[in-house]
Amino acid sequence: GAVVSQHPSWVICKSGTSVKIECRSLDFQATTMFWYRQFPKQSLMLMATSNEGSKATYEQGVEKDKFLINHASLTLSTLTVTSAHPEDSSFYICSAREGDRGFLETQYFGPGTRLLVL
Amino acid sequence: AQSVTQPDIHITVSEGASLELRCNYSYGATPYLFWYVQSPGQGLQLLLKYFSGDTLVQGIKGFEAEFKRSQSSFNLRKPSVHWSDAAEYFCAVARPDSSYKLIFGSGTRLLVRP
Numbered sequence: 001g002a003v004v005s006q007h008p009s010w011v012i013c014k015s016g017t018s019v020k021i022e023c024r025s026l027d028f029q030a031t032t033m034f035w036y037r038q039f040p041k042q043s044l045m046l047m048a049t050s051n052e053g054s055k056a057t058y059e060q061g062v063e064k065d066k067f068l069i070n071h072a073s074l075t076l077s078t079l080t081v082t083s084a085h086p087e088d089s090s091f092y093i094c095s096a097r098e099g100d101r102g103f104l105e106t107q108y109f110g111p112g113t114r115l116l117v118l
Numbered sequence: 119a120q121s122v123t124q125p126d127i128h129i130t131v132s133e134g135a136s137l138e139l140r141c142n143y144s145y146g147a148t149p150y151l152f153w154y155v156q157s158p159g160q161g162l163q164l165l166l167k168y169f170s171g172d173t174l175v176q177g178i179k180g181f182e183a184e185f186k187r188s189q190s191s192f193n194l195r196k197p198s199v200h201w202s203d204a205a206e207y208f209c210a211v212a213r214p215d216s217s218y219k220l221i222f223g224s225g226t227r228l229l230v231r232p
Binding site: 042049093102106109111 | 127150160162163164169208218219220221223
């Protein structure tokens, strides 16, 4: 099946620094990528949706200036957490979808990146 | 309003026993329904999905789910659980009034007793 990778798998940073997380579709071209956030023992919450070459669409309540998303190619999307603070500590998961049938296409999920901000 | 509810935070079953994980949704019409499994170190994997047609859906790894409109439910079942099935299971819905974005339940952690 299709594979989505994330890098790094975990990161620890100091408060105030920025962290970049990469999401790659390894064997398919992702027309759409999604970024989710998962708190311990809670569900995945969609943060934003991005289509290659266009600006990401953020969900209500998600700060677009704090969580910068770039979908520069059909196989790569990046999430940059700017000026990270301890409350940004979480598990960030990306997913990717190919094709042009929208939600009818299967989403493939990456393994996640655990961020700890000290 | 919560779109999808998984009432069981965790469930423990013995290996070889049958399994049923509950999922209820709230929506006037029939949403599109999914079950995903999340294992440590791995991405969420789609087990099965229901869009329309036969209400009993077969998935991978021996799982099946039944859509019951009258109960607004989409419960996941497996006749005989294996130790490797221990994981977190998420039910999800996609609704037209939410642009068909996946909305996940809170998950059910499955523990398998030897």
